[in-house]
Amino acid sequence: MNIIVLGLNHRSAPVELRELLAIPESRMGEALSRLIAYPGIQEAMFLGTCNRVEVYAVVERAEWGFRKLEDFLVSTHFSLSSDELLPHLYRYSDDEAIGHLFRVSASLDSMVVGEPQILGQVKEAYDMALTHQSSGVILNKLVKKAISVGKSVRTNTRIGEYAVSVSYAAVELAKKVFSNLKQRVVLLVGAGEMGKLAARHLVSQGVKEVLLTTRNHHRALDLADRFQGHAVPYEELNSVLPRADIIICATGAPHYVIAKEDIESAIHQRMNRPIFLIDITVPRNIDPGVKDVDNAFLFDIDDLKAHVGQNQEERLREAEKAEKYVQQEVNGILSWVRGLEATPTIVALRKKAEDIKHLELEKVFNRLGEISLKDRMVIEGLASSIVNKLLHGPLVTLKTEAQSQNGFAFIEAARRFFELKEQDIQVVGNEESEETEIDIIEVEEVSEETP
Amino acid sequence: MSENFIYSTMGLYFGGTILALTYLVHRSEFISKFSFSVTGLGFLCHTASLVGTMMATGQVPLMTFKEAMSFFAWGLVFVLVIVGLTRGLQVLGAFILPLALLSLVSATLAPVKSGSLPPVFQSVWVHVTLSMLGTIGFAVAFVAGVMYVLQERLLKSKQFNVLYFKLPPLDFLDSLNQRSILLGFPLLTLGILAGAVSAQLTKGSYLSWNPEQIWAMVTWVFYLAVLLGRVTAGWRAKKAAYLTIVGFAGVILTFVGILMKSHQPMSLL
Numbered sequence: 001m002n003i004i005v006l007g008l009n010h011r012s013a014p015v016e017l018r019e020l021l022a023i024p025e026s027r028m029g030e031a032l033s034r035l036i037a038y039p040g041i042q043e044a045m046f047l048g049t050c051n052r053v054e055v056y057a058v059v060e061r062a063e064w065g066f067r068k069l070e071d072f073l074v075s076t077h078f079s080l081s082s083d084e085l086l087p088h089l090y091r092y093s094d095d096e097a098i099g100h101l102f103r104v105s106a107s108l109d110s111m112v113v114g115e116p117q118i119l120g121q122v123k124e125a126y127d128m129a130l131t132h133q134s135s136g137v138i139l140n141k142l143v144k145k146a147i148s149v150g151k152s153v154r155t156n157t158r159i160g161e162y163a164v165s166v167s168y169a170a171v172e173l174a175k176k177v178f179s180n181l182k183q184r185v186v187l188l189v190g191a192g193e194m195g196k197l198a199a200r201h202l203v204s205q206g207v208k209e210v211l212l213t214t215r216n217h218h219r220a221l222d223l224a225d226r227f228q229g230h231a232v233p234y235e236e237l238n239s240v241l242p243r244a245d246i247i248i249c250a251t252g253a254p255h256y257v258i259a260k261e262d263i264e265s266a267i268h269q270r271m272n273r274p275i276f277l278i279d280i281t282v283p284r285n286i287d288p289g290v291k292d293v294d295n296a297f298l299f300d301i302d303d304l305k306a307h308v309g310q311n312q313e314e315r316l317r318e319a320e321k322a323e324k325y326v327q328q329e330v331n332g333i334l335s336w337v338r339g340l341e342a343t344p345t346i347v348a349l350r351k352k353a354e355d356i357k358h359l360e361l362e363k364v365f366n367r368l369g370e371i372s373l374k375d376r377m378v379i380e381g382l383a384s385s386i387v388n389k390l391l392h393g394p395l396v397t398l399k400t401e402a403q404s405q406n407g408f409a410f411i412e413a414a415r416r417f418f419e420l421k422e423q424d425i426q427v428v429g430n431e432e433s434e435e436t437e438i439d440i441i442e443v444e445e446v447s448e449e450t451p
Numbered sequence: 452m453s454e455n456f457i458y459s460t461m462g463l464y465f466g467g468t469i470l471a472l473t474y475l476v477h478r479s480e481f482i483s484k485f486s487f488s489v490t491g492l493g494f495l496c497h498t499a500s501l502v503g504t505m506m507a508t509g510q511v512p513l514m515t516f517k518e519a520m521s522f523f524a525w526g527l528v529f530v531l532v533i534v535g536l537t538r539g540l541q542v543l544g545a546f547i548l549p550l551a552l553l554s555l556v557s558a559t560l561a562p563v564k565s566g567s568l569p570p571v572f573q574s575v576w577v578h579v580t581l582s583m584l585g586t587i588g589f590a591v592a593f594v595a596g597v598m599y600v601l602q603e604r605l606l607k608s609k610q611f612n613v614l615y616f617k618l619p620p621l622d623f624l625d626s627l628n629q630r631s632i633l634l635g636f637p638l639l640t641l642g643i644l645a646g647a648v649s650a651q652l653t654k655g656s657y658l659s660w661n662p663e664q665i666w667a668m669v670t671w672v673f674y675l676a677v678l679l680g681r682v683t684a685g686w687r688a689k690k691a692a693y694l695t696i697v698g699f700a701g702v703i704l705t706f707v708g709i710l711m712k713s714h715q716p717m718s719l720l
Contacts, residue, residue, distance in 0.1 A: 173606075175620060176602070176606060176615070176618075176620050176621065177606070177620060177621045177622065178620060178621075178622050179619065179620040179622055179623040180622075268685075270685075271684075271685025271687065272685040272686070272687050272688050272689070272690060273685075273687065273688065274621060274622070274688055291607065294688075294689050294690075295688045295689055297606050297607070299609070303609045306609055306611055307609075307611050
């Protein structure tokens with residue numbers, strides 16, 4: 001069994017590639033079902049944000065699992081070839097994979113270290129996996145832990161304080177086009193989280209007017225309320241474009257909502273007054289061709305990333321603290337994961353049974369007082385026989401089912417049925433495990449033979 | 452005496468220019484203060500030299516092309532000092548100082564023409580002063596245009612380097628461009644009128660159709676078009692920046708024309 005992650009992020013791949021791999025919410029169920037339909041993939045979760053596309057999976061063998069996940073990613077988009085995709089992918093397994101998930105969740109792997117959105121995005125990805133039943137014992141435990149690690153990093157370090165968010169970068173960029181934002185009109189298209197954040201940052205700078213439009217006009221009215229702006233019917237988007245100095249686009253649409261011609265015409269109507277555009281979504285909502293329009297300044301998520309690169313010293317210091325904490329947590333969860341292998345559970349179960357047997361025998365012998373050695377051996381034999389016969393079924397089942405698709409569920413179930421605590425389960429190294437394996441077989445053989 | 456001052460001025464402006472250019476690509480803010488101090492010292496020397504010449508000759512030192520160019524440099528640095536003190540726009544030095552230095556060097560290279568002029572020529576300084584002040588306005592517009600084009604390119608190509616952080620916002624540069632022309636244009640207009648009047652008094656005709664005069668007229672019409680185009684045809688932002696860069700090329704051509712025949716007193720007449 002291996003826990004693996006295959007993916008790409010803002011550092012390893014350009015936005016063009018990331019947006020090809022994005023899976024819309026409506027198709028997530030189908031994608032997840034397809035993932036766990038691969039034989040050998042036991043659990044899977046898909047994490048897609050503007051900055052990363054990652055598949056987490058529990059697989060029988062890591063190398064094989066990576067190949068299946070590559071197949072899966074290549075097949076998400078018809079125009080994608082594996083030659084284009086493979087060089088951008090990173091692959092982690094086991095402790096590295098868990099470490100990666102924790103770092104992602106703690107916002108240590110974010111484009112803007114310490115930004116708060118990622119935690120919610122991990123939760124969403126997890127909810128999706130739960131809804132479509134693609135996660136199991138291991139991912140459930142890992143992701144829950146990752147979320148709690150993410151939360152503690154936020155509360156225990158000051159990483160969030162220094163989080164110069166992407167939306168802040170948007171404001172800084174806007175100030176390089178417009179010296180005074182107070183006279184500017186902001187148009188927010190769509191109700192995406194990042195877009196709203198960017199708009200909030202701009203509004204806090206005191207812009208002159210905020211215009212909002214979303215496909216669902218009620219939502220726009222609601223937003224207009226919150227931003228003290230004006231909702232514009234979505235159909236009138238093109239007619240308000242010339243009024244806007246700053247346009248933030250964050251819809252969930254998988255296509256362009258603002259075309260190059262729209263901006264050309266808007267600039268013309270504005271008599272060449274510049275327009276500053278932020279396209280915060282992946283896939284992009286503003287035609288990248290707008291970059292070639294004179295006096296239009298379009299920035300997408302990668303451009304913001306490039307801009308964020310400054311003043312990171314403080315954040316890096318806090319990030320170091322967070323990294324240490326994350327590493328501790330990874331070590332903690334690793335012993336749990338290793339304990340999930342059948343062997344330690346079987347060993348612990350046997351030990352527990354033996355302990356109970358000895359304890360109960362002691363009590364009985366105390367109560368009986370003086371008895372002959374023969375009687376004593378008969379009673380001991382009886383106890384051993386009961387214990388062995390009772391355990392035989394569960395142990396054989398555990399051993400065989402541990403290799404199956406739901407192996408971990410069986411192991412987890414055994415641990416709960418027999419109330420095996422984490423500390424009871426001794427994680428064994430590779431060298432020792434073979435010996436233990438033999439041990440158990442012997443025990444089983446004994447139990448078979450005991451009359 | 453004033454010669455010494457001019458050479459010290461040149462040295463100091465040169466130092467200031469080098470420092471200002473270094474500041475463009477270096478994060479240190481100290482360099483800009485150093486550059487500003489050196490330039491300020493140069494400005495004092497320059498002022499002393501101008502006053503010295505005036506005291507020595509008893510004339511406003513704006514009679515010859517040489518003096519005009521020196522005054523042009525002085526005016527540019529004056530603008531720089533004022534802007535540096537009030538707006539803290541340190542980056543401007545890197546663009547204005549090379550221009551000032553160039554102008555001062557061409558002033559010293561121009562043949563010396565001194566001595567007193569006939570009384571009718573005495574009014575020439577009005578024409579020269581006004582024209583030069585107008586030209587300073589265009590020079591600042593030119594500098595704003597160059598900075599605009601640079602910043603626009605950096606933004607478009609997403610190069611968030613040191614220069615990007617030091618250059619001011621685009622709309623500030625656009626408005627600096629517009630205001631400089633708005634200020635320079637009436638001054639140049641008055642300067643040309645004053646020149647025409649002087650010409651009428653000395654030569655009996657307002658216009659003698661020499662190449663410099665034609666170029667001056669072309670430049671004047673061009674800047675008028677730039678001003679009107681902004682309001683009527685949206686010649687602002689990038690277009691305005693390019694237009695003012697081209698326009699200033701016209702101004703420089705006029706100067707070169709004058710320099711060619713600068714053995715005459717102010718040949719704009």
